[in-house]
Amino acid sequence: MHTPIETVNKLSAAIAAMLNDTGFAPYHGAVKVGVDLGTADIQTLVLDRHNRPLACYLRWAEVVRDGIVVDYQGAREIVSEQLQCAAQRLDVNIERVATAFPPGTDPRISVNVVEAAGVEVSTVIDEPSSVAQLLSLQHAAVVDIGGGTTGTAIVEQGRVVASADDPTGGHHITLALAGHYGLPYDKAEWLKRMDDSGDVLAVVRPVIAKMADLVRRHIAAHAPPVIYLTGGCCALHGFAEVFAAELADTEVVVPERPLHLTPLAIAACADAPDVRLQAV
Structure with missing residues (x-):
């Protein structure tokens, strides 16, 4: 799906408006979920099938340094909490997510953390490529x-x-x-x-x-x-x-x-069948 930068700006504004909102907003339909495990923050974003934001959670946390997870337990707990908040807000089961990694680093670093949070990683792609x-x-x-x-x-x-x-x-x-x-x-x-x-x-x-x-x-x-x-x-x-x-x-x-651009891009590619464990 072609997404011009103007549309990205509108979607990002919607994300900012609902950031860390735990209010009950049940959704009936398929969702796409992305987890962005960054050096300064962790973001979990849920989209509908048209890439419209439904829930987004951000925690400032220094759990990754130089491409290595330095606080594995802390990272796992944050991802687990964010996924739980999203599932409760939307009244959905979240079982499969997308995640990403910096170019030139091991994609398993992000994958291991997300899988430890109790979900399957169905898509992983390097961040700029997303x-x-x-x-x-x-x-x-x-x-x-x-x-x-x-x-x-x-x-x-x-x-x-x-x-x-x-x-x-x-x-x-x-x-x-x-x-x-x-x-x-x-x-x-x-x-x-x-x-x-x-x-x-x-x-x-x-x-x-x-x-x-x-x-x-x-x-x-x-x-x-x-x-x-x-x-x-x-x-x-x-x-x-x-x-x-x-x-x-x-x-x-x-x-x-x-x-919010990279988390949006990660979540948007969550249902892409050809990027599982894709490395560049």
């Missing part, structure tokens, strides 16, 4: 900037032809803020998430520019005309503009709520 599939991209790049990594996938003729993962992400932006202002890490993380003035950008611009330079090297041989950014730290005021300045010959597109 976004490329949702948007039905033909010639583009998807850059998924997570808490600890930046994943880049290059799409040509509708297929992912190359992918890479770099050990830099929102965590490094937080460290730059902590060092500059002399703040504890959690205070710097709060400042990053809450900034809407642009003051943070002056401090972290070099970190963002380094991310953009890494991406520029990955895409150089492919010359995609457009890059789609996803990941929570892309919402930082001025982030997309720094990327665009570093990649002057490439259009840079960021959705209005980039935090």
Whole structure:
């Protein structure tokens, strides 16, 4: 299903409006469920068969670091709780879900956590490829900037032809803020998430520019005309503009709520029969 960025913005707004809502809203029909196990957060999203959001749960949690689950029990408990909340809200049984992994990492890391929560993983796909599939991209790049990594996938003729993962992400932006202002890490993380003035950008611009330079090297041989950014730290005021300045010959597109794009894409591919344990 082709999903233009305008539709993604509307769906993401609906997700934000129902985020962590446990109110009873029974649904009768097939559902698609995605679990996004990130470095900074875990999100579980339930869609109907037309990719319309029904329930979404987010917990900020540092259970993954450098592609490795450092708090397996904590991750399992969060996923289990989110699945239970979704099932109770919608009055449905959730038995099969989709999940994803950063390019270049072992997909079993995410799969093991989700399966330990008591459900079957029917679909697993690398994170940027899920976004490329949702948007039905033909010639583009998807850059998924997570808490600890930046994943880049290059799409040509509708297929992912190359992918890479770099050990830099929102965590490094937080460290730059902590060092500059002399703040504890959690205070710097709060400042990053809450900034809407642009003051943070002056401090972290070099970190963002380094991310953009890494991406520029990955895409150089492919010359995609457009890059789609996803990941929570892309919402930082001025982030997309720094990327665009570093990649002057490439259009840079960021959705209005980039935090929810990858979970949306993962859930949307939950019923795709050809991506089970697909690695790039």
